[in-house]
Amino acid sequence: MGRAPCCDKATVKKGPWSPEEDIKLKEYIHKHGTGGNWIALPHKAGLKRCGKSCRLRWLNYLRPNIKHGDFSDDEDRIICNLFATIGSRWSIIAAQLPGRTDNDIKNYWNTKLKKKLMHGVQPYTTHMHNHCSSMKQQQLLFLTASAPAAPPEAACPLSLQHLSSPHDYSHHYISSYGSSNSSTSLLSAAAAAGSHGGLLNGEHQTMSTSCLDSDGGLGLYFDELCATVTTSSGVHGQGLGMESFILGGFQLQEDHHKAMLVAGAGAGAANQLNQQYSAATSGCYDDEAKPLVSVTGGGDGAGGTSSSFFYGSSYSNDDES
DNA sequence: AAGTTACACAACCGCGGACCT
DNA sequence: CAGGTCCGCGGTTGTGTAACT
Incomplete structure (x- = not known):
């Protein structure tokens, strides 16, 4: 018995988000919040996106107070220490770094810090x-x-x-x-x-x-x-x-x-x-x-x-x- | 200038667990 | 208790761009 797909992949848009989509999602969440249901959100917001994609876009990019750009030495140190302590639990590591997302930290680790x-x-x-x-x-x-x-x-x-x-x-x-x-x-x-x-x-x-x-x-x-x-x-x-x-x-x-x-x-x-x-x-x-x-x-x-x-x-x- | 490679970042995918019925 | 649904997470892939040949 297979798992039901979270969305209709045939009708859902994939790939990079356009500025218009970002605006739609942002405005919807500002007005209504996520409603505790990411699956239903894109339909309500008028987006042809998978709910998971919306959630990811919001959490990693559109959410307020997201910090982009270079990591400080302190942040490097915290990431290093936590990685040594708990491994690749990016969400926990991200919780220690306000404004940073798990995806951000994961990418940073994989592309820069590890090397x-x-x-x-x-x-x-x-x-x-x-x-x-x-x-x-x-x-x-x-x-x-x-x-x-x-x-x-x-x-x-x-x-x-x-x-x-x-x-x-x-x-x-x-x-x-x-x-x-x-x-x-x-x-x-x-x-x-x-x-x-x-x-x-x-x-x-x-x-x-x-x-x-x-x-x-x-x-x-x-x-x-x-x-x-x-x-x-x-x-x-x-x-x-x-x-x-x-x-x-x-x-x-x-x-x-x-x-x-x-x-x-x-x-x-x-x-x-x-x-x-x-x-x-x-x-x-x-x-x-x-x-x-x-x-x-x-x-x-x-x-x-x-x-x-x-x-x-x-x-x-x-x-x- | 064109092609190739390397890199950084965004996004996708699938799984496990929590929650609900 | 079992099955279904959804969320969150971590690994992986895709894409754009800069650097190099």
């Missing part, structure tokens, strides 16, 4: 493939958390190397990468996440193996698709001898679209990071409006003078036999 961020992270791809060669790389996010005194070029919080649909993860991999001395605090943080079961109180506490590769990268593997972790905890880093904290929780939702990264912050930068990133993740809530993530970020544990990296990446091993 922009892809530059400069090539080495890490190699790094990842070296010790995870058997896994199919599904999504690789590079997140750069800038410490307060970090130089401007470190301020962009996210670089992205390889993105594809975040579906069908069967492994989630969280690793940390540090520049200069910050790496140790992040490694410690990640180690703490792996070694403290108390951090996770979800249905499945499935953090399994933590591993160190040859050049000191550390990864934590999640062998379960549906880990649900909603708490935020402070965990004192152990095992690597650093004063580090895990701030925030993460969630791998049932639909496993999300792999949230738990960030480690050096003791000296924890508060700043909390402030910096809480805004970036504020749009991420579960069905009961509980925050899914409170903090992501990484900082320089030794004084906040250098930038540091961490990245969360998700892999699928569905090509493994």
Whole structure:
């Protein structure tokens, strides 16, 4: 049994909107509103358009207070952070950027931002493939958390190397990468996440193996698709001898679209990071409006003078036999 | 100047979920 | 509870234009 078409495609006009059509639609909505029924609207407004097309035109172009044009650095940053946090949930990201539409942001991401961020992270791809060669790389996010005194070029919080649909993860991999001395605090943080079961109180506490590769990268593997972790905890880093904290929780939702990264912050930068990133993740809530993530970020544990990296990446091993 | 390519943006399509009957 | 309808979302395609050869 097929789905009934939303409109008669034979009589409906497609393609770019003319100024006359825009005026008709605008005037109708100003006078009558949408009436809660987009399907009936074009007929009432005298438009030979599909209701969905009208809705799209209104929401993305004609609606008041729509912002067009270049995105600011702040907007870039928010998009980067939210993409790292929730993936391609454009409507949620758009909700954090007044005047921007999901379509706008999606286009901006696909055409500009992604390319922009892809530059400069090539080495890490190699790094990842070296010790995870058997896994199919599904999504690789590079997140750069800038410490307060970090130089401007470190301020962009996210670089992205390889993105594809975040579906069908069967492994989630969280690793940390540090520049200069910050790496140790992040490694410690990640180690703490792996070694403290108390951090996770979800249905499945499935953090399994933590591993160190040859050049000191550390990864934590999640062998379960549906880990649900909603708490935020402070965990004192152990095992690597650093004063580090895990701030925030993460969630791998049932639909496993999300792999949230738990960030480690050096003791000296924890508060700043909390402030910096809480805004970036504020749009991420579960069905009961509980925050899914409170903090992501990484900082320089030794004084906040250098930038540091961490990245969360998700892999699928569905090509493994 | 004409043809080709690359890019940016607008619009379309199909699916999932909410809601209604 | 099942089926139908509509809305909203995200992925994809189409179109116009600038840049390049």
